[in-house]
Amino acid sequence: MYKIIGALHLLLPLYQIIYPLLFSANKLGDKIYIALFIIILLNWILFKGECYISYLYKKMKDPQYVMGSNVLDLADMKHVFGFMTPKFTEIFFLVLQIIFYAPLIYYINYRSQLLGYPEIFAFIFFQIITLLRLRKYYNKDLFAFMEKYNLNYSINLFIIIFLVYLLFKLFRI
Numbered sequence: 001m002y003k004i005i006g007a008l009h010l011l012l013p014l015y016q017i018i019y020p021l022l023f024s025a026n027k028l029g030d031k032i033y034i035a036l037f038i039i040i041l042l043n044w045i046l047f048k049g050e051c052y053i054s055y056l057y058k059k060m061k062d063p064q065y066v067m068g069s070n071v072l073d074l075a076d077m078k079h080v081f082g083f084m085t086p087k088f089t090e091i092f093f094l095v096l097q098i099i100f101y102a103p104l105i106y107y108i109n110y111r112s113q114l115l116g117y118p119e120i121f122a123f124i125f126f127q128i129i130t131l132l133r134l135r136k137y138y139n140k141d142l143f144a145f146m147e148k149y150n151l152n153y154s155i156n157l158f159i160i161i162f163l164v165y166l167l168f169k170l171f172r173i
Helices: 002-022 027-046 052-061 075-080 086-112 117-134 140-148 151-172
Strands: none
Touching: 002 027, 002 052, 002 075, 002 086, 027 086, 027 117, 027 151, 052 075, 086 117, 117 151, 140 151
């Protein structure tokens, strides 16, 4: 069961990279593709930086696991692929986000004209900033300051409202 969860978690990024390269423009398929990224970003915010797949795995292995306490440990993927250490994960997802996901999201939006350019650029920006912020890639003192003054909560609330708006607009077109 544990290897199945790890394999499923690996299939998601593969789909996110392969779909735009193998499939031609399809309004519904492209909407689902963009919506998947929006849902993943919502997931990161609501699950304190964790992917729900990893969280499920960690909770199954350790019922005492606290959500968000070890976001860089993708134990589910590591169960299948031993090289998925926290340091590898930190670099891998940042590169994946900037080199692959951002251009592919833009490309899918461009070919199907799903959202306006300011909206898609804002989404990509929020996705990268959220990844950096929730996974704590940057200055720890800045993160502590943001926590102290509830800035993370305010930023998350704003982004959640924006993402719900995007989902509404995406499926209303």
